[in-house]
Amino acid sequence: MERSKNIFGNEISDKVYNKAVRAKKKHIKKFGDDSNSVYHLSVSDNATLSPFIGIKNIVTTEGTESINTDKGIIIGNIRMGFGHYRISMAIASAAYSMGYTPYWFDLNSYSETTGGKVIAHLNSLYSMGSRWSQKYPIFNKLYWEPLNSEGFRKLSYNAMDQKISELMTPIFKELPKNMPFIATHVWPAQAAIHAGMKKVVNVIPDNWPMALHLAEGSIHTVQTPSAFLGYKTLKGMDGKKILKPIPDKQIYEVGHYIDxxxxxxxxxxxxxxxxxxxxxxxxxxxxxxxxxxxxxxxxxxxxxxxxxxxxxxxxxxxxxxxxxxxxxxxxxxxxxxxxxxxxxxxxxxxxxxxxxxxxxxxxxxxxxxxxxxxxxxxxxxxxxxxxxxxxxxxxxxxxxxxxxxxxxxxxxxxxxxxxxxxxxxxxxxxxxxxxxxxxxxxxxxxxxxxxxxxxxxxxxxxxxxxxxxxxxxxxxxxxxxxx
The missing domain is CATH 3.40.50.2000 (Glycogen Phosphorylase B;)
Known part of the structure; x- marks a missing residue:
């Protein structure tokens, strides 16, 4: 399925789609194309958190331990700020308490991959914007606040991300496709769907519905009733248009993600x-x-x-x-x-x-x-x-x-x-x-x-x-x- 052309039955214009294709090509030109590469994966203990919440890291270095497909849960994340890591730790903590092994799968940590390089680049821009927003009120008022409230809200933004997240799939090739995969950022969720993972849960942060966080094909979770209603109806994600909603059983309000x-x-x-x-x-x-x-x-x-x-x-x-x-x-x-x-x-x-x-x-x-x-x-x-x-x-x-x-x-x-x-x-x-x-x-x-x-x-x-x-x-x- 071409997920940048149609989002929950809502058609994306050719203009937006073509812009998304150009953005993907631009990233390939800058960071390379590893779509034919195979990254061999192994497992190591997370030295800091394994003693407390049992986290094991999925790494690209050689090792003797493999992923436990029976009692393992993969937690796909990136470091963008601390919030997505914080949610990942809460999910890992809950999983460990319920008898599962949480496997930490940070796309940003695989710096040798095209996807890792793209994420590091975009993360550096976001961090810079966050700092500038606190130093320069005019930048915050005219650019940062509108981008983070309305820019990321649009379906067109999700169409762009869907295309770029295709570059993040090679690292998924050796992952067992039927293992539970919980993503605490939308890029791992989108990439997991593109890569053929079958049990993807997209854990959405914050309390303001934005198309940025959509990963069609996954189960979406939110923390509040208002976020549920906003995402369910895709409110405001294409101007004043009444959009086709997220189908039943593809989004759930679950409460706050706490360790x-x-x-x-x-x-x-x-x-x-x-x-x-x-x-x-x-x-x-x-x-x-x-x-x-x-x-x-x-x-x-x-x-x-x-x-x-x-x-x-x-x-x-x-x-x-x-x-x-x-x-x-x-x-x-x-x-x-x-x-x-x-x-x-x-x-x-x-x-x-x-x-x-x-x-x-x-x-x-x-x-x-x-x-x-x-x-x-x-x-x-x-x-x-x-x-x-x-x-x-x-x-x-x-x-x-x-x-x-x-x-x-x-x-x-x-x-x-x-x-x-x-x-x-x-x-x-x-x-x-x-x-x-x-x-x-x-x-x-x-x-x-x-x-x-x-x-x-x-x-x-x-x-x-x-x-x-x-x-x-x-x-x-x-x-x-x-x-």
Whole structure:
């Protein structure tokens, strides 16, 4: 099937299709054509996460271990920001808890392939755009916000991606075609369908329906009822046209994609937060930088404002800069005393894990900074740290769906606005605080009073009772059901 010409029965114009063909040819000219290549695959343990959630990496180096086709689940992903990796880890965690082996299949990591080179190129452009959007308001207003809310929304954009994702299929040749394949980015989902995989689940992020995320031929999952209705009807994906909808049983609303370790400990972690509030103990605040490293400026202002509270032991701060050491260095330039008063956990995964475990049941004070050049540790550190924090400060991307009290700062891209809408309506996070002034107002309310944090904790407990955070488990059930 020519998936760039017809999307769920909706015809794509010859003009758009021809543009997609030219785009594919342009990438081939720049990055080569490996369509006749065969990449031999083997398996290795993921040194960082295998001890916790059983992840094994699918690699192109020689090895003796092969994929377990009976109890294995392939998780297709790319690193684009941290969000898609974060969802992958949640899916892997749920799979491992249900007795499956999660196999990590990152198309971006196969740098020798044409597809890997294309993804790395496009990812670098997206990261640059994210950073520029925070530095240059006019760029954000005139280009980045419209692109991320309306540009990616169009069926024509999906037609382009479908054609380009054909370049990503050679790495799939040795994968067992009947194995469950769960994609946490649309490109692996599209490529898997092009490559003939039979059980593909396309795990859609965010809360704003965009044609960018469509992979016809797969089972689509979303986290919210509003996203379900928007995707089901393909609302606004071709101007004001009423489009043919996604057929029944090809899209499901499953709830938020959350790691097993967080879900099973959710009630207990919230009760500890409520006890700290009641006893007027030090409030723990986690600031976590996104994959593009675009939040340095506002984080610097927040930390500067919190310094007096830290010295009075009213607040403790966790700062996770992920794998962006330049962000940490920039923060230290803005706040000269930060370096000298912080306890650093840099490139020390064992020390990070020990601290996160200790913080669950012990008093915490001061500032604790985390950085790791290993992408898995960089992302998963926030998972460990959020269990013992009282407030997570983050932009409203994938972390907006996590069951921890959240202060949501200015978005990076228009699509993220709807993550804040979801969190504020569920009641486990704030409304989006678009300016530093609004962020500071909300932060002071959360630090100096009990009302907001108590409400958020109680709402998380209530939401958990109705299974709102069980989306990762339901994705596994959909992927492993018999056809």
């Amino acid at each position: 097993h370790e967080l879900v099973i400990n959710l009630d207990g972690d919230c009760e500890k937060r409520l006890d700290r509030i009641k006893n007027n103990e030090t409030k723990r605040i986690l600031l976590t930088v996104g994959g593009a490293g675009a939040q340095k400026e506002i984080f610097a202002k927040i930390i500067q404002n919190l310094m007096p509270h830290v010295k009075e032991k009213r607040v403790a701060i966790y700062i996770n800069v992920g794998d962006h050491k330049d962000v940490w260095e920039g923060l230290c330039e803005e706040i000269p005393e930060l370096s000298s008063i912080s306890l650093n956990y840099f490139n020390d995964w064992s020390k990070t894990c020990d601290f996160a475990k200790m913080a669950l049941d012990n008093e915490i004070s001061g500032i604790h900074a985390f950085y790791n050049e290993d992408i898995f540790a960089a992302v998963y550190s926030s998972n460990f740290l959020m269990r013992s924090c009282d407030i997570l400060i983050t932009k409203p991307s994938e972390l907006a769906f996590y069951p921890v009290p959240k202060l949501l700062i200015k978005r990076v891209g228009g699509h993220e606005a709807w993550g804040a809408v979801r969190a504020s309506e569920v009641g486990d996070g704030t409304i989006e605080c678009e300016t530093f002034g609004k962020t500071l107002q909300m932060l002071h309310l959360m630090i100096n009073g009990d009302e907001i944090l108590t409400m958020l904790c109680n709402n998380i407990i209530k939401a958990n009772k109705i299974g709102l955070y069980n989306g990762a488990y339901k994705v596994i059930e959909l992927a492993t059901r018999k056809l």
